[in-house]
Amino acid sequence: MDDPLARWHAEHLNFSALLDLLELQLAAFHAGDRPDYDVMVDIIQYLRSYSDLVHHPREDVAFTRMAERDAALSPVLSRLMQEHRVIAWAGEALLRRLEESASDAMVSRSEVEAAAATYLVYYRHHLNTEECEVLPKARGLLGEDDWKAVVAAGPAIDDPLIAEVAEARYRGLADWVSKRRGGHYGARHPT
Numbered sequence: 648m649d650d651p652l653a654r655w656h657a658e659h660l661n662f663s664a665l666l667d668l669l670e671l672q673l674a675a676f677h678a679g680d681r682p683d684y685d686v687m688v689d690i691i692q693y694l695r696s697y698s699d700l701v702h703h704p705r706e707d708v709a710f711t712r713m714a715e716r717d718a719a720l721s722p723v724l725s726r727l728m729q730e731h732r733v734i735a736w737a738g739e740a741l742l743r744r745l746e747e748s749a750s751d752a753m754v755s756r757s758e759v760e761a762a763a764a765t766y767l768v769y770y771r772h773h774l775n776t777e778e779c780e781v782l783p784k785a786r787g788l789l790g791e792d793d794w795k796a797v798v799a800a801g802p803a804i805d806d807p808l809i810a811e812v813a814e815a816r817y818r819g820l821a822d823w824v825s826k827r828r829g830g831h832y833g834a835r836h837p838t
């Protein structure tokens with residue numbers, strides 16, 4: 648996939664599919680069943696390592712450049728950049744709760760549920776805003792040099808969820824995303 652905008656959108660669909668899986672685990676937790684902590688931890692670890700460290704830094708560059716060219720977009724873009732920091736913080740907090748809970752530490756069920764529900768609502772709203780208010784404007788505002796700067800803003804690593812390079816620990820997540828998206832989830836990153 649060479650089109651950076653298509654890749655950007657594909658990553659959002661992948662993240663969204665993972666949030667759906669997190670919600671299913673949360674529902675099991677809420678129903679009193681034991682959720683699959685490994686799956687939940689892997690989802691957050693993936694989002695912490697790829698979305699927070701690669702996807703969001705790239706967006707920060709794209710958003711900064713878009714705001715310079717369309718002042719009307721500046722408020723929403725500033726808010727989204729702030730949300731990147733909040734998402735990272737909320738993800739770390741949820742990860743800690745999950746790890747403590749999985750090891751049978753004294754973590755209340757409601758604490759884990761609240762952290763996960765907050766993360767889900769916040770993240771989904773963030774993705775929805777980007778999809779509805781930002782991506783449709785990106786192609787008109789960003790040129791080839793901008794896209795190069797966007798890609799260069801994140802570490803030149805492959806998405807660990809992509810099939811050809813999927814890390815062993817993420818294969819289960821990759822299968823879920825693939826099924827959820829009808830077999831379309833790939834987005835190799837240029838390096």
Ligand SMILES: [Fe+2]
Nearest residue numbers: 703706727777
């Ligand atoms: Fe974002």
Ligand SMILES: [Fe+2]
Nearest residue numbers: 659702706777
């Ligand atoms: Fe995004």
